Amino acid sequence: MAKTTITEPGQGGLIPPPRLVHPPLWQYLLGFALFAFFLVSLEGSGLARLTFADVLAIPSKILYVLNQMFPPSLERLGAVSQAMLQTLEMALIGNLLGIPIGLALAILSARNLTPHPLVYAISRLIVTFLRTTPSIVWAIFLIVAVGLGPRAGTVTLVLATIGFCGRFFAEAMEEVDPGPREALAAMGASTTGGIICAVIPAAMPNFINTALFNLEYTTRSSAVLGIVGAGGIGIELMVSIKTFHYDEAATIIFMVFVVVMGVEQLCASIRRRVMQEG
Amino acid sequence: MNSGAVVTFDRAAGESLPVRVASPSRVLAESTDINITGLCKTFDGQRQVLRDIHFSIPRGQAVALIGHNGSGKSTLLRCCLRLVQPCSGAVSLLGSDITTLGARQLRGMRAKVGFVFQRHNLVARLSALTNVLHGVQARKKGPRTWFHSIAPQKDREEAMAQLHSVGLANLAERRVDGLSGGESQRVAIARALMQRPKIVMADEPVASLDPLAGDEVMGLFLHRIKDEGLTLLFVSHNLDHALRYADRIIGLRDGRVELDTPSKTENLATLRELYG
Amino acid sequence: MGLVVFTAHALHGTELSSLSLMDIAAIPANILRLIGEMLPPGQVELARIVPAILETLQMALVGTVLGVLVSLPLGILAAKSLSPNRLLYFSARGVVSFCRTVPDLVWAIFFVIIVGLGPLAGMLTLLVDTIGFAGRFFAEAFEEVDSGPREAFSAIGASGGGTFFSAILPAAAPSCINTSMYCLERAVQSSVILGLVGAGGIGMLLEEPMVWHNYPEATTVVLTIFAMLVVVEQLSGRIRYHILAN
Numbered sequence: 001m002a003k004t005t006i007t008e009p010g011q012g013g014l015i016p017p018p019r020l021v022h023p024p025l026w027q028y029l030l031g032f033a034l035f036a037f038f039l040v041s042l043e044g045s046g047l048a049r050l051t052f053a054d055v056l057a058i059p060s061k062i063l064y065v066l067n068q069m070f071p072p073s074l075e076r077l078g079a080v081s082q083a084m085l086q087t088l089e090m091a092l093i094g095n096l097l098g099i100p101i102g103l104a105l106a107i108l109s110a111r112n113l114t115p116h117p118l119v120y121a122i123s124r125l126i127v128t129f130l131r132t133t134p135s136i137v138w139a140i141f142l143i144v145a146v147g148l149g150p151r152a153g154t155v156t157l158v159l160a161t162i163g164f165c166g167r168f169f170a171e172a173m174e175e176v177d178p179g180p181r182e183a184l185a186a187m188g189a190s191t192t193g194g195i196i197c198a199v200i201p202a203a204m205p206n207f208i209n210t211a212l213f214n215l216e217y218t219t220r221s222s223a224v225l226g227i228v229g230a231g232g233i234g235i236e237l238m239v240s241i242k243t244f245h246y247d248e249a250a251t252i253i254f255m256v257f258v259v260v261m262g263v264e265q266l267c268a269s270i271r272r273r274v275m276q277e278g
Numbered sequence: 279m280n281s282g283a284v285v286t287f288d289r290a291a292g293e294s295l296p297v298r299v300a301s302p303s304r305v306l307a308e309s310t311d312i313n314i315t316g317l318c319k320t321f322d323g324q325r326q327v328l329r330d331i332h333f334s335i336p337r338g339q340a341v342a343l344i345g346h347n348g349s350g351k352s353t354l355l356r357c358c359l360r361l362v363q364p365c366s367g368a369v370s371l372l373g374s375d376i377t378t379l380g381a382r383q384l385r386g387m388r389a390k391v392g393f394v395f396q397r398h399n400l401v402a403r404l405s406a407l408t409n410v411l412h413g414v415q416a417r418k419k420g421p422r423t424w425f426h427s428i429a430p431q432k433d434r435e436e437a438m439a440q441l442h443s444v445g446l447a448n449l450a451e452r453r454v455d456g457l458s459g460g461e462s463q464r465v466a467i468a469r470a471l472m473q474r475p476k477i478v479m480a481d482e483p484v485a486s487l488d489p490l491a492g493d494e495v496m497g498l499f500l501h502r503i504k505d506e507g508l509t510l511l512f513v514s515h516n517l518d519h520a521l522r523y524a525d526r527i528i529g530l531r532d533g534r535v536e537l538d539t540p541s542k543t544e545n546l547a548t549l550r551e552l553y554g
Numbered sequence: 555m556g557l558v559v560f561t562a563h564a565l566h567g568t569e570l571s572s573l574s575l576m577d578i579a580a581i582p583a584n585i586l587r588l589i590g591e592m593l594p595p596g597q598v599e600l601a602r603i604v605p606a607i608l609e610t611l612q613m614a615l616v617g618t619v620l621g622v623l624v625s626l627p628l629g630i631l632a633a634k635s636l637s638p639n640r641l642l643y644f645s646a647r648g649v650v651s652f653c654r655t656v657p658d659l660v661w662a663i664f665f666v667i668i669v670g671l672g673p674l675a676g677m678l679t680l681l682v683d684t685i686g687f688a689g690r691f692f693a694e695a696f697e698e699v700d701s702g703p704r705e706a707f708s709a710i711g712a713s714g715g716g717t718f719f720s721a722i723l724p725a726a727a728p729s730c731i732n733t734s735m736y737c738l739e740r741a742v743q744s745s746v747i748l749g750l751v752g753a754g755g756i757g758m759l760l761e762e763p764m765v766w767h768n769y770p771e772a773t774t775v776v777l778t779i780f781a782m783l784v785v786v787e788q789l790s791g792r793i794r795y796h797i798l799a800n
Contacts, residue, residue: 014442016434017407017451019427038619041612046674046754054669061668089564096561132783136659136747137776140764145584224657227750234659241663253656260655359709389711399702403724412720415712424719466706473710 069250076248080236084255087232088263090153091219097154098161099211105162106169113173113195127170131163135221139230150231157218157225164214172206173199208274212267219263223256309337310373311477311509312358317367319353319533327353329533331367335526340503340510342524342541344517344553349530351513355481358511359388372476389416392470392508394480394499398462402455406446406465409454410437413472440468444498460491467499471506478503480512484519492516496523517553521546529553588769595777596770602759603775607782610755613677613748614741621684621741622734628685629692630718635704636696650693654686658744662753673754680741680748688737695729696722728798735790742786746779756782 042048105123107113114120135156142152180198189197200207226234233252240248313334319327327350335341343351356362358369360376368375376387392413400409408426414433415423422429426437441447444464454462463483470478483499484492500523503510514520520527521541529537529552536552543549630636631646661682665675699722707717723730749757756779763771 014435014438014447016426016431016438021451038615041616044609044612044673045616045677046669046672047616047677050669050674058668065664065667089560092561092564128784128787129780132743132780132787133776134743134746134779136750137760137779140772141588144588220655220657224659227659234657237660253660256657256660257652257655261651264651264655361705361709385711385713387711388709391709393706393709395702395706395709397702399706401703401721401724402700403727404720408720412707412712412716413710415707415716415720416710419713419716421719423716469706469710 065246068244068246071247072250072254073245073247074251076236077251080233080248080252080255083226083233083236084259086150087222087226087234088219088259090150090157090225090232091215091222091263093154094157094161094218094222095211095215098158099165099214101158102162102165103169103207105166106173107195109166110170110173112178113199115191123166127163127166129163130159131167135160135225136228139225139228143229148229153222153225153230153232156230157222160218160221161214164217165210168210169203169207172203172210175206176202205274209271212271216260216264216267220260223260310334311337311371312511313368313370314358315368315370317354317357317369318365319350319357319362320365327533328357328364331533331535333528333535333538335509335511337509338507339526340500340524341512341526341528342520343511343513343528343530344515344520345530345536346553347515350533351530352481354530355479355511355513358479359391359393360384361393389473390476392473392475392478394463394466394470394478394483394512396482396485398454398459398466400454400462400465400469403453405451406441406454406457406461407434407437407450409465410440410468410472413437413440413469416473416475437468437472440472441465443471443502444468458491459487460495463487463495464498467495467502471502475508477509477511480510482513482515485515492519517550521549591769592773594770595774596763596768598759598771598774598778603756603778606749606756606759607778609673610742610745610757610782611786613673613755614680614738614745617677617680617745618684618734618738618741621681622688622737624681625685625688625692626730628689629696632689632693633696635701636718636722646689646693650686650689652686653682654690658683659747659751662748662751666752671752671754676745676748676753676755679753680745683744684737684741687740688733691733692726692730695726695733698729699725731797732794735794739783739787739790743783746783 105127108115108119109123109127111120114123138159139152139156142155146152146155176199180202181194184194184198185191222232223237224234226232226236227238229235233256237249237252237256240246240252315332317328317331321327331354343354345351353362357364358371358376360369364377368377370376371387372390374383374387376384379387401412405426408424411423411426411429411433414429414437418433423433426434429437438447438450441450444467446461446464446468449457449461454465457465463486467483480499484496487495496519500510510524512524524541527537527539527541527543527549528535529549537549539549628646628650631638631642632650634643637643637646658679661679662675665678669675669678703721703725704717707721712720745755746757746760749755749759750761752758756775759775760772760779763769763775
């Protein structure tokens with residue numbers, strides 16, 4: 001350890017470092033371009049076109065809608081509850097079917113586990129395509145393939161689950177410490193054995209976390225799939241809004257809020273328990 | 279205030295020690311920087327950690343609090359700044375009782391006390407200079423105390439001087455998560471001194487360092503304290519450090535003051551038997 | 555046990571159990587027919603698609619930036635360790651949860667009613683979306699910050715603002731940047747569907763071919779969306795990497 005020289009504070013010759021370390025020119029330009037694009041976007045997104053009168057009119061419009069929404073109508077509570085149950089069921093089945101497929105694709109698309117670079121590239125592309133295409137778009141196509149109704153919605157959620165879990169499961173398995181797997185390989189275990197006995201157990205807490213997030217996420221999206229006719233509560237919502245029955249819509253929105261909150265709370269408590277054990 | 283055996287003992291101790299008093303003309307009551315009377319702390323309503331602590335420390339004295347694990351020394355130190363709320367008793371710093379202060383006044387009082395933690399408690403992602411500069415928040419507010427790049431030149435120079443005084447001027451721009459344990463603790467000392475404190479408290483400041491670095495940091499720390507003529511109260515579990523760097527040693531056992539003696543004591547053997 | 559029963563009921567409820575062999579046999583044919591109809595991708599004039607992409611990106615950018623700016627104070631109020639009092643804590647939590655749990659299409663319909671058709675309604679939807687998402691994760695990031703530096707700042711006697719900006723925000727910054735970039739990706743992704751209810755963006759181009767079953771044109775739009783999303787994901791990954799590396 002180097003011995004330090006001790007000097008009195010306030011001695012001369014101590015110049016603080018420069019206030020700003022200048023980044024390279026291209027970063028300045030990039031930052032400037034981004035900022036300019038943001039300013040243009042303010043205009044493009046219609047915000048800059050709002051006049052003062054428009055802004056003044058907003059509260060009264062909100063009040064109008066709220067006034068129409070209250071008191072929420074309980075007339076079709078039975079049918080709405082049925083639809084809500086279907087929504088939850090779609091989400092559950094979508095997860096149960098999607099998670100195993102997602103896991104299989106994740107193993108193929110994890111850099112350290114994939115059998116072949118080509119398989120890696122293809123499965124990665126599939127996962128990306130499934131994840132980035134919005135579920136509503138899937139739903140629209142699937143309605144043609146399997147017909148109107150909750151089946152189309154369920155399959156949509158299966159695809160969404162594969163896309164989500166496929167990516168994050170793969171990331172979790174790539175982060176796993178390679179030691180135990182090498183140990184198993186040294187003992188002569190097969191590749192499959194190594195993955196099942198070493199990689200998956202180590203990534204399990206991460207898997208559960210991802211799966212729970214996916215459950216929250218799919219529950220939220222299954223509530224809107226009905227808008228295009230893919231089953232669940234969305235159709236009820238769409239109809240009541242299109243026919244200006246805002247009081248009915250209020251009931252549905254409130255119900256969705258309660259159910260989604262409930263699922264989130266459930267997931268949070270499971271997550272806490274898993275994290276404590278792991 | 280000047281009744282009771284402990285206080286009398288303190289004065290006796292104070293006279294026999296090479297205490298540096300900042301301004302000798304001041305009256306005694308004013309030059310008592312820390313005065314603790316009847317301090318008690320109970321956790322969870324049952325575990326009594328501190329029982330009826332009394333002592334006072336005159337200006338410029340360096341006092342070591344020693345004791346075994348669980349003797350309550352860290353809690354005592356935290357009670358002195360109300361980082362832990364004491365249950366009863368009074369702690370007066372620089373003449374005002376902090377147990378009765380409101381939130382704003384308490385902040386003002388804490389500002390006058392530099393505190394060095396066992397783990398440096400620096401903000402990991404910021405530079406050493408910015409971390410030292412944060413000490414200026416003891417007397418200033420606002421964005422110009424947050425980062426060195428936007429701080430007033432005067433404060434930047436002062437922070438730089440503080441860094442220099444702990445021998446780290448050349449690392450000013452380095453992020454503190456890249457510094458060694460000893461360097462980090464020196465940055466923390468510089469931050470505490472940046473507050474321009476009257477009193478400095480330290481909770482086992484070198485316990486997490488290896489012995490060599492610990493000696494070096496401790497020596498530097500005491501040098502800076504004596505330089506500025508500050509009052510120091512530090513917790514240590516290392517009796518050698520206490521003997522070497524403190525003017526006076528207070529020993530705790532089971533939440534009570536068991537021993538209060540000048541560090542130039544004759545009965546070293548007893549001390550070693552008790553705390554070595 | 556209850557889960558098993560619910561699952562069994564769910565298989566029935568989602569009409570999967572009533573799939574006959576005939577139905578299953580028909581699926582591949584249906585898919586093939588659909589793919590046949592979708593290919594080759596139809597032509598959509600560049601003059602329509604480029605402005606739509608631009609509008610989508612602009613809605614997403616403005617919505618995310620404004621949403622993040624609103625989420626920061628909300629995140630402080632919704633973090634247990636920073637919230638000034640319990641009332642503010644619970645109301646902030648409630649606002650954030652409400653923004654998140656109400657589906658974005660519902661928000662979009664609501665804003666279309668309030669401000670009319672067009673990108674403004676979409677932008678406001680994405681703003682609310684971002685608040686729901688970023689508000690939650692900012693609060694979590696603030697709560698997870700190491701308590702040591704905070705204690706140091708209270709020992710210095712620093713003000714609440716000073717403690718937040720000097721100790722908490724720098725420590726939570728990587729996580730916050732990550733969340734914000736992810737919000738941007740999400741916003742681009744969901745801005746795609748907002749067009750379906752008339753709230754602007756590239757989804758508007760999707761509605762028409764869907765209604766008229768013009769699948770080749772729909773395919774083109776979907777592929778464009780896919781390409782746009784991949785580019786945005788890559789870009790945001792790069793930016794994230796660059797910012798976090800420093």
